[in-house]
Every structure is written in structure tokens, then in C-alpha cells.
Amino acid sequence: MSFWIVAGAITVSVAAVLVRAVLRGAGRDTGSRTASDIEVYRAQLAEVDRDVARGVVTKDDAERVHAEIARRLIAADKAQKSEDSTQHRAPVGAALAIIAVGVVGSLASYLWLGAPGYGDMALKDRIAFAEEVRKTRPAQSVAQDSLPPFVDPAEMDDRYRALMAQLRETVAARPDDQQGHALLAQQERRIGNYAAAVQAQARLVELKAGGASPQELADLGELRILAAGGYVSPEAEMSLRAALVKDRSNSTARYYIGLMLAQTGRPDQAFRIWDQLLRAGPADAPWIPPILEQIEELAQLAGVNYSVPDIGTGTQRGPTAADVENAAEMTPAERMEMIGSMVVGLSERLATEGGPARDWARLISSLGVLGEWERAAAIHANAVEVFAGDQSAIELINAAGRKAGVVE
Template identity: 75%
Template sequence: MLSFWFVAVAITLMVGAVLARAVVRGGHRDIGSRAASDVEVYRAQLGEVDRDVARGVIAKADAERVHAEIARRLIAADKAQANETATTNAAPTSIALIIIAVGLLGSTAAYWWLGAPGYGDMGLKDRIAFAEEVRISRPEQSVAEASLPTFVDPENIDGRYKELLGQLRSAVAKRPDDAQGHALLAQQERRIGNFLAAKDAQVRLLKLKGETATPQELADLGELQVLSAGGYVSPEAEMSLRAVLNGDPSNGVARYYVGLMLAQTGRPDQAFRIWDALLRAGPEDAPWIPPILEQIEELAELAGVRYAIPEIGDASGRGPNSEDIENAQDMTPAERMEMIGGMVSGLSQRLADEGGPARDWARLIASLGVLGEWERAQAIHTNAIEVFAADKDALELINAAGRKAGIID
């Protein structure tokens, strides 16, 4: 790092010296050139007059008059040349030198302010390790919530609605074990933007419901944790969202916020994959589509991907292709499920409702093998064999997928 600064300073000084030398030499050469040129012209004219007299072209009396006029102009031009060299010549050169100095100092100051002096470049492994450290050491939910201003009910709330909300708050406080009351309170507090109160009500709801709580209710908690922290995905929110994906890998809300967490902790590559898969899975009216569209191009740039927004929902029901599966190999098991799970779910549902060609059945079987859902892959393989029993080519394709998934020899 020290050698870098020696080289940088040396190059800066060299460039500055070259520019300054060019300005100084150019200034002395160019400024005052008009007066010097006039002096040479008048001297040449004097010689020409003398030659004209010698050849008898002009009379001697006329020559003396012309000679006197040219001499007067020569004296004036010579004087002007001396004045320009002493005064005018110095000003542009000084200004140019000042500009060069300010430019060099300004660029150095700008780097010191906007850049990262003393911060070396990081290799890929170091970047990943640093991102993991950021993820692990990031602030807790309570810290993020405490940093935000205290919520105040909006002034534009309808009077009757405000009265009913007050009654609901009072009723829930009196009946803390009323799950339905907490569910309703969470909805209404969220409606007016009181995300912290909504989150607290949702926490209480999930405690009351215990193991009967649905993945969507847990996803609602994860989202409220993010909203109550001002858009920050805390470790507690991540825990809730990961739990959702363990039970429902296709949950769009959880996948979106896990992607946001990865973007916030220095893994734009993984966040991009998750969000791109969500765009391709759709549907167009999903609530996570607009925020993804606002951010994914910048995210792709950070991930080093040349990217064009795909058609929303173009992957709905098709399942992951070979490129999707190959990309998933570099992810953790949870991230792999987040990326592929939604596609698999859509494809499985379409085949169950509408049927489809053998290649779609084969794709589903292979994808389930990647996800480690071998029992499900085996069941679908058996079903596909029955459906395509009379089609030799289809059976070969399906059995090849079964071997790839590891469910048949």
C-alpha cells in the first residue's frame, strides 16, 4: 500500500511538472507575439524604403517622410513589446499554473473524501467472508426499532375509524389471549403505518397459535419486522423468513426479503439471482414485483451481470431449466430452495391441473432431485411412467431424469 502512494505521488508530480512547463513555455512564446511581429514588419519596411530610394522609385523627400512615420511606429511597437513581456505575459501563465495546482490538489482531496485511502482491494473469497461477517454482526431488531422516531397516529384518520381503532386496542389489551383480536389489530395497525404495534400484535398471535400458525402468518411477521425497522432486514427478521421458506420454498414475500437482506449485507450476486427468479415466476400483480423492478438493474450492475428486464411471469409453470439448476449449485441449500422452489411449485401445479409434455415431467423430476425431495420425485416419476407408458421416447426422457435425480439406477 505504501508503494502505491509513492507511485501515485510521483506520477502526480510528473504530470503537474509537464503541464506547468508547457504553460510557461507556451506563455512566453505566444503572449506578446503580436508586438514582436510588428517590430519585425516595421524594420523590414525601413529597409524597403531605403532600397526604393536607391532604385529611384520614390523621391528622397517622400522617403524621409515615410521613413519618419515607420520609425515612429517601430518605436511604439518596441515599447509595447517590452510592456507585454513585463506585465501581460505573466498573468495568463500565473492563472494557468494556479488552475493546474488546484486541479491536482482537488483530485487528491476528492479521492481522500470519496475514495478509500489505505483500503486494499479484496479478492472474491475475502469479499464473501467480509459479507458473511457483516451479516452475522449486523444490528438486532430492537436496535433498529429504537433508532426510528416514535409513531404518531396520522391526523387525516377518519374520526369514526379512529374511535373504532381505539376500542380495538382497548379490547385486545383486556383480552391478551384473543388470537382473532390480535390478528385484526395487526391488520389495522399496519393499515395506518404503525408497523411496530402491528409487529407486536403479530408476535402475540403466533405465540397463541403455536404449531398451528401458517407459513403465511410467519411471513407476515417477517415483513412487519422489516417494516418496523425502517426497511432493514434484521437477524430476527431473517430467522422468521428462513422458517417460512423451510415450510414453503415458493413464498414470494419471504424470498423477496431474503434477497433484500443479501443485498444489504454485501451479496448482490445472490440477491440478484433470487429477485430475477421472482420476476420470471411472477405473477405481474405480485406486491414484490414493483420494488424489485426499481432496484434489480442496479443490483445486476453490482453483481457484474449484463441484464435486461425479462417478461414478468415468463417462467411461471415451466420449472427451472438447466441454467437455473447450474446457477443453484453455488448456493447454500436454503438459497437453492429459495431460487428453484417457486418454479418447481408452479410447474408441479400446472402438470397436476393441465398435464404437459414429457420434457416438463422430466424437468420437474430432476429439479426435485436437486432440492433433495426424493420421495416426491419418486412419486412423480411413477405417475409419469403411467402417463407415458405407450411412448418409448418419453419414457427414456423421464427415466434419464430419474437417474439424474438419483431415484432410479
């Protein structure tokens, strides 16, 4: 409430100053140039009379000058009356209208774009708030129940509809059939019945107990997200993290974990995950198009000056491990000629665009070979900070640090 009181007081004060300036300006304008001309002409008439009295000007010349000045005075007086009645009222009204539109427009813009009553937060508070949002976000059932019930697609023919009904009956009659549940989850997903697909996939994972593959767990998480209309619920996150426990490189799970972080107020972490996925490719991976659509906006929210990199080539940028090993056998001059430019280019790219952990590791190793240990240690510390929370990336970076002699 105090925010609106202060904001309202400031708005009224500014509007009052502007209105006062307009009205005062209008008053001055009414008697401005034309009024000044009238005063000049009257002074000239008086001066002519004084010149006649002193004998400086003859009476005939004075009459001619007097007539000309009087003519100009009458014209100026008419112009002033016309100006008062037509020219000044419209600009004043227009100015007041513009002020009113500005005040109302500012209020409307803030209500649309701003967050009334929501003050700025320190980084520590933002992180704590995001964690609270993540912990208290709605459950899977709440999200699913908020969506309309599934309806068979209009293009679904009668034969396929009959086959689906038969498959559902068969799987219901054989609740322990893993292959049946896998097939049912696939077909329910195909027609867009994601809620039913979740049930089938969840039963499949349950039947396999600890033997479910990372991709099966990731598929369960993805189906839960699809069934919730794109929302990553706590249950979906649980499935995705279970997949990552078995395979840290599972791209499906990593993409959706990034989506969860973006939804819960951690665009910095989401950007790092998606940037790594984008650079790793391949270009035809299903997660590449949605990342390309959102990553620039995500980078802006994360405070990163970012340009979308080239993807899909599968080639490495910067010196390879073989380059580094060969350089170690050369003379210092030959080593610098072979690897120096590559190290510079890789360092500049990582500093401006970022990159996957393997590129950071190659740079650290290369600097160790070249004997630039202080620089290697500084880049190692930076990389550890960039990839905080990604254990596999940290292990790769620490291995490069040990190789360069900057990590014990």
C-alpha cells in the same frame, strides 16, 4: 495514512509539472511571434545597408525600403509591449486557476465517491467480508430504537381512534386470543404502527407454535423490516427463513431475503433471487415495483449485463414438456425442425439474460431429447453454479439432468 502520503505526493508532483509547463510556455509566448518578427525586420535593415555598400541597391531605393521596414519594426515593437502587458498574464493566471480547481475538485470527488483507505479486495475476501457484515449487523431493537416514536396519523378520525384503543385493551386482557392478535396486527399495520404490529404478530406466531403458516411467518418478518425502516435485521431474517423452510416458493420471504443480501454486500445472490421473482410475476404482485426500481442497479453491482424482461404474461418461453415428448416420437429431421429453433432461442436468452430454474431445466431436457448430451451436461453444470444455494432450483435442474442422461 500511507495512502494519503502517496496520493498527496502524486498530486503535488503532477500539479508542479503542469505549473512549470504553463510558466515556461508563458515565457516562450512573451517573445514568440512578435519577437521573431522584430528580429526579421532588424536583419532586413542590416541587409539593406549591406546592399547599399555593395552597390546592389541605389541610395534612394534603400531609403524607401529602409523607411518601410522601420515602420514595420516600430509597429511590431508596440505590439510586443502591448502583448507583454495585457495578453500573457491573464492566460497564465487562468491556467494556474484551472490547475488549482482540478486538484481540489479531484480531492473532493474522491472524498465523495471513493473509499479513502479502503483497498481493493479479491472475490473471496469480499464474500467473507459480506458474511461478517451479515453476522454482526445490528439487532431489531437497535434499529427500531433509532427511529422516532409512532404518532397517530393526522387523518385518523376520533371514532377509529376509539376503536383501536378498545381493540388494544381487549387483546391485552385476552393474551391467548389468536384471532384478536391477528386482527390487532392487521390494524396496527394499517395505521403505520409497525412496532405494535410486530408485537401482535409475534404473539400470534408464538401461540400457534409450530402451526404458524408460511405466510404468517413471512408477515412477521416483513413487519419487523417495516418497523426498522426497511432494514432487514437478524430477527427479521430468522422469520423469513422459517417461512421458507415451510414453503420455498413464498415470494414475500424470497423478496426480503434478496433485500437482506443486497444490504449485506451480496448483490450477486440478491440479483438472482429478484430476477426469478420478476420473471415469475404476476405483474401486480407487491414486490414487483420495488424490484423494478432497483434491479438494474443491482445487476450492475453484480457484474451482470442485464435488460429488464417482459413480465406478467405468465407464459413460458421455450419448448414445453409436451413439445419435448412429441419431438421424441418424430424422425430426427422432423424433431430438429420442430424444436431446434426453440432450443436455440432459449439457449441464447438464458446466456444473455438469465432466467428461472424451470427454463434451464427445459433446455437441458430438450438437448437430451435431441441427443446433444455434451451440451446438455455443460449447461447443467452452469445451471448448478448459477442456482447454488437454492435447493428447490437445484432439485429441478438435477431432475432435468437425469432425464437428459447427463446426471446419475
